Each structure stands twice: as structure tokens, then as C-alpha cells.
Amino acid sequence: MFDISAIDLARMQFAFTVSFHIIFPAFSIGLASYLAVLEGLWLWKKDVTYLNAFNFWKTIFAVGFGMGVVSGIVMAYQFGTNWAVFSDKAGPVIGPLMGYEVLSAFFLEAGFLGVMLFGQKKVGPKLHYFATLMVAVGTLFSAFWILSVNSWMQTPAGYLINDAGQFVPDDWIEVIFNPSFPYRFVHMVLAAYLTTAFVVGAVAAYHLLRNKANKPARVMFSMAMWMAVLITPVQMFVGDQHGLNTLKHQPAKIAAIEGHYEDYRGAPLVLFGIPDDEKEELLYAIEIPKLGSLLLTHSWEGELRGLKSFPKEDRPNSFIVFWTFRIMVAMGMVMLTVGLWSLFRRAQGKLYEDRWLARAAVLAGPTGFIAVLCGWVTTEVGRQPWTVYGALRTTESVSPINATEVGTSLLVFIVVYFVLFGMGVFYMLRLMSKTPGGDTEHATSSLKRASGLTGAPSTLDHSGH
Amino acid sequence: MEFDLPLIWAAIIAFAILAYVALDGFDLGVGIMFPFVSEKTDHRDMMMNSVAPIWDGNETWLVLGGGGLFAVFPLAYAVVMPALYAPIIAMLLGLIFRGVAFEFRWRASQKNRIWWDRSFAFGSILATFAQGVCLGALIQGIHVVDRSYAGGSFDWLSPFSVLTGVALIVGYTLLGSTWLVMKTEGDLQIIARKFAQVSGILILALIGAVSLATPFLHPDYFARWFEGPSLIFSILVPVLLAICAGILFIGLRRNQEIRPFLAAHGIFILCYIGIGITFYPYMVPPSLTIWAAAAPDKSLFFLLVGTLVLVPMILAYTIHAYWVFRGKVDTSGGYH
Ligand code: HDD
Ligand code: HEM
Numbered sequence: 168m169f170d171i172s173a174i175d176l177a178r179m180q181f182a183f184t185v186s187f188h189i190i191f192p193a194f195s196i197g198l199a200s201y202l203a204v205l206e207g208l209w210l211w212k213k214d215v216t217y218l219n220a221f222n223f224w225k226t227i228f229a230v231g232f233g234m235g236v237v238s239g240i241v242m243a244y245q246f247g248t249n250w251a252v253f254s255d256k257a258g259p260v261i262g263p264l265m266g267y268e269v270l271s272a273f274f275l276e277a278g279f280l281g282v283m284l285f286g287q288k289k290v291g292p293k294l295h296y297f298a299t300l301m302v303a304v305g306t307l308f309s310a311f312w313i314l315s316v317n318s319w320m321q322t323p324a325g326y327l328i329n330d331a332g333q334f335v336p337d338d339w340i341e342v343i344f345n346p347s348f349p350y351r352f353v354h355m356v357l358a359a360y361l362t363t364a365f366v367v368g369a370v371a372a373y374h375l376l377r378n379k380a381n382k383p384a385r386v387m388f389s390m391a392m393w394m395a396v397l398i399t400p401v402q403m404f405v406g407d408q409h410g411l412n413t414l415k416h417q418p419a420k421i422a423a424i425e426g427h428y429e430d431y432r433g434a435p436l437v438l439f440g441i442p443d444d445e446k447e448e449l450l451y452a453i454e455i456p457k458l459g460s461l462l463l464t465h466s467w468e469g470e471l472r473g474l475k476s477f478p479k480e481d482r483p484n485s486f487i488v489f490w491t492f493r494i495m496v497a498m499g500m501v502m503l504t505v506g507l508w509s510l511f512r513r514a515q516g517k518l519y520e521d522r523w524l525a526r527a528a529v530l531a532g533p534t535g536f537i538a539v540l541c542g543w544v545t546t547e548v549g550r551q552p553w554t555v556y557g558a559l560r561t562t563e564s565v566s567p568i569n570a571t572e573v574g575t576s577l578l579v580f581i582v583v584y585f586v587l588f589g590m591g592v593f594y595m596l597r598l599m600s601k602t603p604g605g606d607t608e609h610a611t612s613s614l615k616r617a618s619g620l621t622g623a624p625s626t627l628d629h630s631g632h
Numbered sequence: 633m634e635f636d637l638p639l640i641w642a643a644i645i646a647f648a649i650l651a652y653v654a655l656d657g658f659d660l661g662v663g664i665m666f667p668f669v670s671e672k673t674d675h676r677d678m679m680m681n682s683v684a685p686i687w688d689g690n691e692t693w694l695v696l697g698g699g700g701l702f703a704v705f706p707l708a709y710a711v712v713m714p715a716l717y718a719p720i721i722a723m724l725l726g727l728i729f730r731g732v733a734f735e736f737r738w739r740a741s742q743k744n745r746i747w748w749d750r751s752f753a754f755g756s757i758l759a760t761f762a763q764g765v766c767l768g769a770l771i772q773g774i775h776v777v778d779r780s781y782a783g784g785s786f787d788w789l790s791p792f793s794v795l796t797g798v799a800l801i802v803g804y805t806l807l808g809s810t811w812l813v814m815k816t817e818g819d820l821q822i823i824a825r826k827f828a829q830v831s832g833i834l835i836l837a838l839i840g841a842v843s844l845a846t847p848f849l850h851p852d853y854f855a856r857w858f859e860g861p862s863l864i865f866s867i868l869v870p871v872l873l874a875i876c877a878g879i880l881f882i883g884l885r886r887n888q889e890i891r892p893f894l895a896a897h898g899i900f901i902l903c904y905i906g907i908g909i910t911f912y913p914y915m916v917p918p919s920l921t922i923w924a925a926a927a928p929d930k931s932l933f934f935l936l937v938g939t940l941v942l943v944p945m946i947l948a949y950t951i952h953a954y955w956v957f958r959g960k961v962d963t964s965g966g967y968h
């Protein structure tokens with residue numbers, strides 16, 4: 168089929184399906200926690216605004232979560248269909264971690280999701296809240312295990328190799344808490360929280376622009392902007408530490424991120440440029456002298472290895488890694504700007520008055536998704552040409568399948584994903600555009616019904632029809 | 633400590649797959665019946681609501697089956713998935729088509745809802761058929777050379793695997809219809825009962841056909857069924873099957889609500905035991921045994937600890953979820 172090999176198609180297929188998949192978890196992880204917070208506030212303060220916000224987001228959550236589940240099942244089987252040799256070899260180490268993910272996370276999410284979404288009239292408020300909490304905890308467990316798996320592939324540790332050429336576990340603690348895992352876990356969970364915060368902020372801002380008196384929208388906007396201003400700087404700090412750790416374990420990835428081909432003492436920080444892997448040089452570079460070394464080694468004269476010091480067959484594609492990393496950082500800057508702006512307005516007591524801030528927040532809605540996707544592409548493409556870094560090459564990982572099979576299924580995946588998940592995103596956007604808390608009439612009637620909550624838990628309903 | 637860890641794990645995986653078939657079987661069956669139920673009444677709403685709160689949990693057993701295989705029998709996973717490439721992808725796509733419909737159906741306009749009904753039915757039928765084909769192809773055996781699949785792209789396709797594919801569609805219809813007999817009332821229940829009667833008769837015929845064909849696929853299978861100690865099973869299984877079928881049909885005739893559902897599951901479990909006998913001691917017939925496919929004991933043990941602690945908890949909260957949504961479904965009770 169054309170001139171593409173089965174392995175390239177398999178890589179494209181994995182990248183395509185996992186990229187679609189991660190969009191939903193990134194949002195569900197944050198939203199599940201946010202829902203738990205909202206329901207907790209409602210139970211505590213008995214202010215119906217929180218209940219309205221909870222019901223508003225719950226429906227949206229249901230749609231997104233469903234898409235996360237079905238796209239995730241594809242991922243679980245894709246290791247076998249497309250990366251059979253990798254599965255055979257790495258299975259004894261990463262398989263059990265994924266097994267723990269299923270047992271401790273997926274079942275927990277699924278077991279309580281039904282109660283959370285449909286059980287409001289069937290169980291008491293405490294039990295319902297417990298279900299919401301379990302769903303949130305489940306998403307975090309899931310992130311824990313799958314990121315441990317991914318981190319082990321980035322920085323393998325605690326393993327031996329047996330006669331059959333398989334990786335076998337030696338020390339589970341070292342496997343699970345491999346060197347890059349703590350950084351990746353924190354960075355990704357914060358990324359999910361920021362992603363959600365900016366979606367919530369954008370939706371709230373959109374409703375504030377239409378009616379700045381809308382109570383649920385005000386609460387949502389305020390909460391989202393607190394997250395923006397508090398979490399973004401933390402995320403930047405964690406990202407910096409993450410990068411220092413990567414320098415230790417995957418120096419070629421850092422060289423590609425920085426666009427450095429030569430070894431440096433006192434390396435510049437490259438702001439922009441076009442890395443050219445053929446010519447082995449960075450074209451049109453705009454750089455700040457010495458800052459690169461300062462950031463990565465905390466010394467003006469620190470030494471950094473360039474890509475040329477690695478054999479050509481061990482280098483990742485610099486162009487992709489260089490740019491996706493910069494886009495991620497740029498998104499971080501945008502988030503920080505919006506956060507600081509909101510803090511300034513809040514101090515003036517004009518948080519809900521500034522229409523330009525609201526417009527900016529609407530525009531910043533997708534920044535989290537963009538940063539997450541770019542971050543992952545940096546991480547994954549930067550790991551190339553290895554699947555298990557330094558130990559198993561991507562070319563040695565692939566299944567014995569032919570290009571027609573993979574190509575056809577890739578094509579079908581692309582069509583089906585765009586149509587079905589496209590519709591799903593459309594439905595989510597439509598739900599987001601509904602006024603939170605409904606019109607005033609609906610709001611008062613829900614107030615009336617809500618007052619009976621503790622006695623008869625029949626007041627929360629699955630809004631939307 | 634001389635536990636036969638691979639054997640224990642084979643039993644656990646077998647349990648996970650059985651749990652999947654028994655649980656997701658009925659909610660897939662509900663989807664298979666969708667096109668045959670009028671869209672003008674609220675029957676389709678009820679059918680979907682009867683499974684909406686639990687389908688995700690049911691499907692998770694499939695992830696455990698696949699994920700578990702990856703974890704403890706990585707070689708089997710690495711051989712089976714490429715061998716069954718097309719039916720596996722078809723199953724995954726089918727699960728997507730039906731999985732999204734659970735929510736999308738309620739988000740679409742009245743006019744467009746029909747498309748998600750179609751998506752739900754199409755996905756359910758496709759996923760079921762693909763699972764049946766996978767089963768048939770596994771029973772036929774998979775060609776392994778040097779730790780990897782060595783057959784062609786279409787080895788899975790044969791009259792036998794198509795037969796098992798069709799049989800599973802009928803079988804899940806039986807599970808789904810007896811579920812609806814239990815969960816619904818009135819007209820819908822009457823329709824479900826008819827479905828159960830027809831699919832009950834058909835499934836017995838198909839089980840007969842598959843059982844007759846299986847021993848001739850491979851001389852080993854013949855020996856396993858008709859020689860040695862398992863001969864007892866060869867006699868016992870059909871007898872028990874007849875008893876279950878009796879309970880099913882009598883229950884349906886007498887308008888009993890729970891027994892037909894249990895009897896239908898009895899039939900499934902017996903078939904499953906039969907397949908187990910056919911397979912043993914192979915993980916992937918005809919060459920990969922349970923022990924050859926297993927990961928090292930250290931991997932098996934590590935996950936076993938968690939399994940022994942977590943699976944009872946999973947069973948407990950799964951039962952709780954079913955308990956919360958017990959009784960007949962109605963269109964008001966907190967569903968969509
Ligand atoms: C950091 C988070 C994260 C990352 C990197 C991934 N996932 Fe994921 N996954 C989740 C976080 C998550 C989640 C938040 O837990 C989901 C989203 C919706 C859901 O049901 O759980 C999920 C769902 C989900 C499911 C469905 C579970 C169910 O039935 O409930 C499977 C099988 C996978 N994922 C498997 C994978 C694989 C094999 C990945 C490797 C590429 C992967 N996920 C990346
Ligand atoms: C969730 C967000 C993720 C994204 C967006 C992502 C992105 C990518 C991309 C772009 C590739 C192709 C790289 C290339 O071939 O140049 C890839 C490959 C791959 N990734 Fe990821 N990845 C993600 C998460 C994961 C996780 C969590 C795992 C492990 C559990 C993983 C395992 C793999 C494997 C096995 C391959 C295929 C082999 C390879 O090319 O290395 N990925 N991913």
C-alpha cells in the first residue's frame with residue numbers, strides 16, 4: 168500500500184488512537200475531581216448554586232467519560248495487535264501494572280459510575296457522594312498505573328532479561344517508581360486539572376458574557392481562575408524538574424528539545440529555529456546566550472551534549488520534538504497570563520465585570536488539550552527510536568502483520584473516530600452552551616425540590632430532558 | 633510454596649472471560665434485539681435504561697480478560713492478537729459504536745435519535761459476531777512458529793468460525809431477552825419472552841452443530857472428549873444442558889421472571905466448561921500450553937496478591953450496583 172511500511176502504519180495507528188484517547192482522560196480526570204468538590208460543597212453549604220453547577224457538569228462528564236472508555240479499550244488491545252513482539256517481551260513487567268490498573272481503577276470507576284449518574288433517586292446523599300468520590304479516585308489510580316507503565320518504558324529500571332529475551336521483573340518497587348515516574352505522574356495530573364480548569368473557565372466566561380449575574384457561572388469562573396493562577400506556576404516548576412530528570416536519563420531527548428546538534432559548554436537557550444536533521448544544524452535560530460545551560464544545569468558554563476554526539480540511529484526526530492515542546496510551554500505562558508490577569512481583576516473586585524478577560528478565558532479554553540497533546544508528542548517522539556528506552560527498539564517491537572491490514576484498520580479508525588467522537592464533542596459543546604441552573608423559573612423550581620434533599624433524595628435529576 | 637501459578641492464573645483468566653460473557657452478554661443481547669422492537673413506543677428507552685447503569689462495569693471484564701492475558705500470558709497475547717487481527721479490530725469498533733450510543737442517544741434531537749439506535753444495534757451485533765468468530769478461530773487453532781504468529785491474514789475465517797459467530801449472536805439474544813423478561817413488564821416483557829423462546833430453540837440447535845463439528849477439527853479434541861476421565865463430562869454436560877433447557881422453557885411458559893435468566897446463564901456456563909475441556913491444557917491450541925505461555929512466577933505472584941484482595945471487593949461493589957438498580961425499570965426512576 169503506497170510506500171509506507173507496516174511498522175510506520177502501526178506507529179501512525181498507535182499515535183492516532185492514543186491521541187484521541189488522551190483527550191478524554193485529560194478532561195475526565197480533572198472533571199471527576201471537580202465534580203467531587205462541587206458535590207462536597209453542596210452537601211456542606213447547602214447552596215443550590217453548587218448543585219446546579221454539579222448537575223450541569225455531570226451530564227457533560229457522562230458523555231466524555233463514555234468516549235474515554237471505548238477509546239481506551241482500543242488501546243488495551245492495540246499492544247497485542249500491533250506491537251506483539253513488544254508485548255511478549257515487556258509483558259511480564261508492564262502487564263501486571265496494567266492489570267493493577269484494571270483491578271484498582273477501571274472497575275472502581277465503572278462500579279460507581281452508574282450510581283453517580285443514575286442513582287440520585289435511589290440512594291441517599293452520602294452514598295451518592297461516596298460514589299462520586301470513588302469515580303474521582305478511580306481516575307487518579309488509573310493515571311498512576313498507566314503513567315508508571317509509560318514511565319518504565321521511558322526510564323526502565325528494576326528488571327532483568329531472561330533466556331527468551333523477555334524483560335522480567337527483579338524489584339517491583341523499582342519498576343513502579345522508576346526514575347521518571349514521580350515527575351510524569353505529577354506533571355500529568357496537574358495537566359489534567361489545568362485542562363479542566365480552562366474548559367470550566369471558558370464555559371463560565373461564555374455564560375457570563377451573556378448574563379454576568381448567573382450565579383453558577385460566577386462560581387465556576389471564580390474557581391477556574393483560582394486554579395489557573397495557583398496551579399500554572401506549580402506546573403511550570405514541575406515541568407522544569409521533569410526536564411532536569413530527563414536530562415539525566417534521556418540526554419538525546421533534551422538535545423532534540425533544545426535543538427542542539429553540537430556539544431556545548433555554556434549552551435544558548437533557543438527560542439525559535441528550524442532543526443534540520445539532514446544537515447545536522449539548527450536553521451534561523453533565535454537564541455539567548457548561556458541561558459540553556461543555566462536552566463538545565465543551573466550553571467552558566469554547564470556542559471550539554473548535542474545530537475551529534477549520539478549515533479545517528481539513536482536520535483529522535485528533532486523537528487517534531489523541538490516544536491511540540493515549545494507549543495506546550497507557550498500554552499503554559501498563556502495560562503499564566505490569564506491567571507494573573509484574573510488575579511489582578513479579582514483584587515480590584517471586578518472579576519466578573521471585565522469582558523475582555525472573559526473573552527480571553529473563552530479563547531483559552533482549549534489550551535490544556537493543546538498542551539497535553541504537544542507534551543505527549545514531545546515525550547513519545549523524543550523516546551524514539553526505542554520502545555523501551557535503550558533496551559528495545561521500535562523496529563524490533565512490531566507484530567508480524569502486513570501493511571494492508573494495518574493500513575485498512577487505520578483508515579477505518581480515522582473515519583469512525585472523527586465521525587463518532589466528532590459528534591460526541593458536538594454534543595458536549597451543545598450541553599456546555601445551555602445556561603447553567605436553567606432559566607430563572609427552572610432555578611426556583613429546583614430550589615423548591617432541592618430543599619427536600621436530605622429527606623427524600625429525589626431532587627437531583629439527570630438534567631437534559 | 634509449590635503452587636502451580638500458571639494453572640491458577642489460567643483459572644482466573646477463564647473466570648474473567650466467563651464473567652464477561654455472562655454479564656456483557658446480556659447487555660449486548662439487548663442491543664441485538666433493538667432493531668426488532670418498535671421505535672414508536674417507549675420500549676427502546678426501557679431496554680437501554682435497563683442496562684445503562686451497569687454496562688460499563690460489564691465491559692470492564694473484557695479489559696481484565698485482555699489485560700490479564702497481557703500480564704500473565706504475554707506470549708499467548710502476543711500470538712493471538714495478530715492472528716485474530718481483523719475480528720479483534722471489528723469487535724473494538726463494534727464496542728465503540730454501541731458504547732457511545734448510551735449517552736449520545738439522549739443528546740440527539742428526536743429526529744436523529746434513530747441514528748444512535750442503529751449505531752447501538754449495529755455495534756452490538758458486530759461486536760458479538762466478532763467475538764464468536766474469535767472463539768471459533770481459537771478452537772481451530774493458531775499457527776505458531778518461534779514465539780510468533782506464523783499464519784496468514786485470513787486464517788480466522790472459516791465456516792466453523794462463522795458458525796460460532798452466528799451462535800454467539802443467538803446466545804447473547806437469549807441472555808438479553810431473559811434479562812428483559814426479568815427487568816420489564818407489560819408489552820415489552822411479552823415481546824422479550826417470544827425472543828427468548830425462539831432464541832432458546834435456535835441456540836440448542838447451534839450448540840448441537842458446534843459440538844458435532846468440534847471433535848473433528850483436531851484428533852486431540854476427539855481424544856479429550858471421548859477417551860479417559862473426561863468421558864464423564866461428555867455425558868454429564870449434555871444431561872445438565874437438557875435440564876437447564878427444561879427449566880428455561882418451562883419457566884418461559886409459566887411466566888416465571890427470574891428462572892429463565894438463570895437457566896440461560898446455566899446453558900452458557902455449561903458450554904463454557906465444554907470449551908474449557910476442549911482447550912485444556914493449551915492456552916492457544918494446538919501448540920502453546922498454559923505453562924509455555926506464562927510469564928515468570930514473579931509476575932504471576934505479584935498480580936495474584938492484588939487479585940485476591942481486589943476481586944472480592946470488585947464483586948462486592950458490583951453486586952451493590954446491581955442491587956441499587958434492582959427491580960423493574962421504568963421511564964422515570966432517575967434514568968435519562
Ligand atoms: C493519565 C492518564 C491516562 C493515560 C496516559 C492513558 N489513560 Fe486510559 N484511561 C484513563 C487514563 C489514562 C482514565 C481517566 O482512567 C479513563 C478515561 C475514561 C475512563 O473510563 O478511564 C481511561 C480509560 C481507559 C480504558 C477503559 C477502561 C474502562 O473500561 O473503564 C482503557 C482500557 C485504557 N484507558 C487503557 C489505556 C492504555 C492502554 C493507555 C496507553 C496508551 C492509556 N489508557 C493512556
Ligand atoms: C496518552 C497520551 C499519549 C500520546 C499522545 C502518545 C503519543 C504517541 C506517539 C505520537 C507515538 C508515535 C511515536 C513515533 O512513532 O514516533 C506513540 C507511540 C507509542 N506510545 Fe505513546 N503516547 C501516549 C501515551 C502512551 C502511554 C501511556 C503508553 C504506554 C502505556 C504509550 C506507549 C506507546 C507505544 C507502545 C508506542 C508505539 C511504539 C513506539 O512507536 O514507540 N504511549 N505514542
Ligand code: HEM
Nearest residue numbers: 351354358361403406407410413496499538539542543546
Ligand atoms: C511551561 C512550563 C513547562 C515545562 C518546562 C514543561 C516541561 C516538560 C518536559 C521537559 C516534558 C517531557 C518530559 C519527558 O519526556 O521526559 C513535558 C511533558 C509533558 N507536559 Fe509539560 N512542561 C510545561 C508546561 C506544561 C503544561 C502547561 C501542560 C499542560 C497543561 C503540560 C503537559 C505535559 C504533558 C501531558 C507531558 C507528557 C507527559 C510527561 O512526560 O509528563 N506541560 N513537559
